[in-house]
Amino acid sequence: MNEVKLHDIGEGITEGEITHFHVSPGDSVKIDQPLVEVQTDKVTAELPSPVAGTVKEILASEGDVVTVGTTIILIEKEGSTTETPSNKETGENRPKQDSPKEKKEQSSNAVQTMTRLTRRVLAAPYTRKIARENQVDIEQVNGSGPGGRVTEEDVYQYMNGGQIQTDAESVSEEASTTPVPQAVHPKVEASEIPFKGRRKQIAQKMTQSLYTIPHVSHFDEVDLTNLLDLKKSLKDADPDGSKGMNVSLAAFFVKAIQLAMRDYPIFNAKLDEENEVIRLEGEVNMGLATDADDGLIVPVVKNVEQKSIATINREMKELIQKAKTNKLKPSDMKGGTFTISNVGPLGSTGATPIINHPEVGLMAFHKTKKMPVVINDEIVIRSIMNVSMTFDHRVADGATAVAFTNRFMHYIENPAAMTLELI
Known part of the structure; x- marks a missing residue:
């Protein structure tokens, strides 16, 4: 009998929540056929069948939280036999006739399996769990x-x-027999949201970070006017004048942070308290704080220092799309050295974010608005964005954090200087 277990996929993951079974007892399966969907705090993954055979038993239920190493499904490998010696000796090798009860159970399993295969809507595992529990x-x-x-x-x-x-039919029938109801606001009943899975893991990590790192945040304003003009010119036309490039502002932010780290590498580091050393990272791996349906998740753009703004832009969009559709792999979230949070599109004017431990800094970008500013003793209208920089005060001091932010702002306010650094 082959056991399908929740295996260790790294990143410190010790447990996962079973969100959906793709098979039922009695189903025939092929090698690598998806059997069960499991959600951890970082990723939603499908466990494949290690062999071709028949599902003999399912040892857990949807909604269960199981630890690494737990057996979830038992599969009898194709070609193996469960006949007893007495059966072989007496020639009783005819197929066993199922009892009426067994036939009913198999029919029910088949209906359930077909329902799962044909009635799938777009929804995150956490959303499905809320629906099931209610x-x-x-x-x-x-x-x-x-x-x-x-x-x-x-x-x-x-x-x-x-x-x-x-x-359509029920609506039409009701419309012909009943008056149109007046709009009402339904009473909101008290309910509970399970505190487990990704939500629980986020809470644990945020608590660890907040109680381990002495957080300090400072705020500033950066003029995006020149960068917005550059973004517009790129969108209007490409080198041959036929089609433009739609580059997100966040891609420029990522590159500007990486360039600023050349002069202030202390913010691309990790503190090793046990060995009493601050380790400066050789690569800049930028984490992207992303708001998915079932909680915050942080995919990582690797080796930013080796990539152009166009490449960063493409990879960011791909990772964010995967995060929102629960298709991230564990490798997509490994190795972050600094994190950004772009909350401006949501309307935020400021925040004091919690650092993604064991990193030492996080920069958040807030609302951009047009406002009057004084330049060369003249009042002009510019596009100003609020920025917050949160850092680990064990590793860096306020003056260094301000200088680092100023260097970042220099590149954003003077995009030409940013492009010169890339030559």
């Missing part, structure tokens, strides 16, 4: 997210009567 059929919930994706808010709204089934 006995909500997620297929009946209208998704408000991108591409019809069902969010946590959609599930809660459905639970509170805020969504109406969009079956």
